[in-house]
Amino acid sequence: MGLNSTPSSERIHIAFFGKRNAGKSSLVNAVTGQNISVVSEIKGTTTDPVYKSMELLPAGPVMIIDTPGFDDSGYLGEMRIKKAGQVLRKTDIAVLVVSSEEGLSDEDRTIKSLLESKKIPYITVYSKSDLTGTPIPELNPANEIQVSSSSGHNITELKTMIAALADRDKNERKILGDIISPSDIAVLVVPVDEAAPKGRLILPQQMVIREILDKKAVPVITQPETFSQVISCLIQKPRIVITDSQAFGEISARTPEDIPLTSFSILMANYKGVLRQAVSGLKAIDRLKNGDRILISEGCTHHRQCGDIGLSLIHI
Numbered sequence: 001m002g003l004n005s006t007p008s009s010e011r012i013h014i015a016f017f018g019k020r021n022a023g024k025s026s027l028v029n030a031v032t033g034q035n036i037s038v039v040s041e042i043k044g045t046t047t048d049p050v051y052k053s054m055e056l057l058p059a060g061p062v063m064i065i066d067t068p069g070f071d072d073s074g075y076l077g078e079m080r081i082k083k084a085g086q087v088l089r090k091t092d093i094a095v096l097v098v099s100s101e102e103g104l105s106d107e108d109r110t111i112k113s114l115l116e117s118k119k120i121p122y123i124t125v126y127s128k129s130d131l132t133g134t135p136i137p138e139l140n141p142a143n144e145i146q147v148s149s150s151s152g153h154n155i156t157e158l159k160t161m162i163a164a165l166a167d168r169d170k171n172e173r174k175i176l177g178d179i180i181s182p183s184d185i186a187v188l189v190v191p192v193d194e195a196a197p198k199g200r201l202i203l204p205q206q207m208v209i210r211e212i213l214d215k216k217a218v219p220v221i222t223q224p225e226t227f228s229q230v231i232s233c234l235i236q237k238p239r240i241v242i243t244d245s246q247a248f249g250e251i252s253a254r255t256p257e258d259i260p261l262t263s264f265s266i267l268m269a270n271y272k273g274v275l276r277q278a279v280s281g282l283k284a285i286d287r288l289k290n291g292d293r294i295l296i297s298e299g300c301t302h303h304r305q306c307g308d309i310g311l312s313l314i315h316i
């Protein structure tokens with residue numbers, strides 16, 4: 001990854017869904033201006049999601065995803081639908097591609113209600129406008145548009161619509177939310193131990209520092225050993241202390257009662273929208289009885305180390 005590149009998880013994910021042959025891949029190629037997806041008149045051409053990162057101003061870095069058609073049948077069809085479903089889980093903004101010739105189908109309506117129930121903002125694109133004589137009447141200019149990937153009709157307008165939605169989505173997604181105001185001090189506890197990656201900070205730490213600076217507030221960064229020294233030196237009371245989870249107990253004991261304390265993991269869980277679920281999981285611990293079986297799983301790709309959260313839990 002280059003110094004200036006944005007990690008994939010931080011790019012706004014824009015996925016193109018639709019029935020087979022709706023024109024998804026042609027549209028992805030038209031929007032990205034590149035031939036990244038295979039196009040053919042054979043239904044079911046795209047069998048695996050295709051990813052392409054690009055800049056979409058004013059939103060910035062985004063990830064464009066082409067998906068297999070979701071109206072497929074048979075074993076391979078089920079696999080394709082499953083893959084489209086997996087993409088849906090990481091989709092921030094959806095583009096529902098519907099052929100202008102065929103119009104909205106029951107499958108398209110199912111996808112629409114799924115997107116609405118998951119609160120994923122979406123645009124309905126009627127493709128292949130060059131094949132129909134008259135434009136579709138009464139389209140909602142906010143989230144519906146008719147385009148042609150072949151002639152380029154309305155492709156720039158579609159990009160503008162997607163970028164506007166993506167920009168709105170980006171501005172709504174903040175790791176610190178409204179916790180920090182200008183001139184506030186936030187004390188960040190960042191242990192540099194064997195678990196820390198060499199020569200850099202991990203993503204939640206980078207995101208928090210950047211957001212504090214964006215807010216014109218002041219990040220004060222320390223390791224656990226120097227935490228008390230930092231707290232006693234500060235004339236202005238910190239607005240918040242944010243610690244690495246592994247030092248939580250130690251830092252909690254040394255943080256004055258009137259200063260709120262949280263961890264990078266808690267902020268990240270909130271940012272990813274899973275905090276409520278995690279808290280309800282925690283409450284289940286109170287209901288555990290002797291002999292209950294507990295599954296502990298850590299979804300991380302790094303190799304196991306002593307002191308990993310999963311391993312610490314096993315020792316409880």
Ligand SMILES: Nc1nc2c(ncn2[C@@H]2O[C@H](COP(=O)(O)OP(=O)(O)OP(=O)(O)O)[C@@H](O)[C@H]2O)c(=O)[nH]1
Pocket residue numbers: 018019020021022023024025026027038039040041042043044045046047067068069127128129130131147148149150151
């Ligand atoms: N005339 C015309 N044909 C188009 C347009 N967009 C796509 N097509 C044609 O429609 C067919 C299907 O296009 P694809 O882009 O492969 O459709 P898809 O939705 O990706 O299909 P699957 O990968 O099979 O799910 C191809 O023959 C394209 O050439 C368009 O804007 N105008």
Ligand SMILES: [Mg+2]
Pocket residue numbers: 024025026037038039045046066067068
């Ligand atoms: Mg395709």
